[in-house]
Amino acid sequence: MAFIPTLDLAHWTKGTPEQRKQFAADLGKAYTDIGFVTITNHGFTDEMQAKLYSEVETFFGQDTRTKRKYEIASLAGQRGYTSFGREHAKGIPAKDLKEFWQVGQPEPAYNGPEYHDNVHVDERPDFAPTCVQAYQQLEGIGLDMLSAIATYLELDPDYFQPWVKGGNSILRAIHYPPITEDPGDSVRAGQHEDINLITLLMGASAEGLEVLNKQGQWVGITAIPGALVVNVGDMLQ
Template identity: 25%
Template sequence: MSQAATTAEGPEGRIPVLDIGPMLAGEPGAVDHLARSIARSCEDTGFLVLAHHGIPQPLIDGCFAAAAEFFALPEEEKLALAVGEINLGFLPTGAQVIRTSTIHRNTKPNLNESFYISHDYAPDDPAIVEGKPMVGLNRWPPNLPGFREATMAYYSAMRGLAQRMLPAFARALDLPPDYFKADFAEPSCTLRLIRYQPQPEAEADRFGFAPHIDTNFITFLAQSALPGLEVRTREGTWLRPPAIPGTFVVNTAEMLGRYSNDRFAPTPHRVVNNNRAMRYAIPFFFGPANDAVIKVVPSCTGPDNPPKYEPLLYLDHRLKLNRTNFAHRQAQASA
């Protein structure tokens, strides 16, 4: 296995801890002050930790509890909710190999099982009736009272927090605070519940989650009870983010890299669960609307820095990923 991870160097180290309370409270100058800290971190590790974010701890705990209850179900009950053409529902262990990774040749499946949740459409919603691509109905376990309510309450709160962070990321790129508003009017969001199997003994190229970059805009990760997340610096060493209860680890992803012409390039990360117990995670992935066209922003180009990327329809990006990284989609493509 790759080089062992080291602990981040505290609040002022490579992965900073940022107080976003003043910004959320609307204090004068708080957005720009936060934006400067975000810019420094995004130009280095691409990871930061958010404190005083306003999400009630019982909401976070409730989502973790719902994840544990779901994964404790008998396998046949989970498989009855298996993902279909799009990833909503249960993904068993062994069903995902990150083939799109550009920083590690991943050949072995991730050692985790997952449950995907997105916007909770009603069956008669026009988007469902019209069969819009990458839109579908969530798959809910019939025998887990409160599961839907706990996970959707968390989903809704995280979507709200992500939206409120957009002005700070815009200002970090020297853009007007509302620059991203139109592209995120109907954001593509996914809550992924994950259970990582223990791997106390090192095995070459086997990971809870293999080295990769996220493919959305930014990702929010509530602090897990057990360590496992590791971040690769530009120098090639692996760090663990500060494990501060009640905070969120946030990382930049591929679309922010494209918008910023790689000024805020996404940072590779992985999960290694070398604990002797199951590890749970509830990452929230925040991306643009499916019909958004991702273009390099004007503040990140110039005569000596032309755009590295052509405009990209976000829906096309999502469809390509869905076809590439998952065993069930590979099987469908070859049928």
């Protein structure tokens, strides 16, 4: 973990003026040098994570036919289910060895008609509400991070708020099923850049996540338990 700095988000959300200033400076340096940071004391509770993981695990444990009921072509994968092997990284033809579910804002009418409604799962009535609850908690953490980034950039701490309030952020729950046959050129997720402002990665405590450093080396990243890995995307790069 020496490659990615670990910062205490409570120093920003509950800290003294000196702690907030130092947090913003450390965050800005990490994003300038690396593009990634690990945060602790972020406020996403163990209870919420356990509840989310339980619902997600149960959903993905259903048979393929049931899951594909919620793969709705008109939503283009922006909401609901995307089946195994359907997605691939930009410029890489090999399919990713994963399936996933996506959740967005719970009140699309507030955001505008261009945003899709979330998909509800008949077999799991608590699944969608749990995902939305987790989404809202994580969105709040993201807003805290953007506020610190704005401060580092010598902007008003609320600079990003009008641009992201009610925006099209997405919570993606990913399942990587066991590989039972030769995957060929496919990997779990092909190398890619994130196109958004920032990404919050939960569950990066397992091996597999790699970051390309400025020396052209791929470095494996494993976060400490309970921490979130937060990286900047193309919109901030």
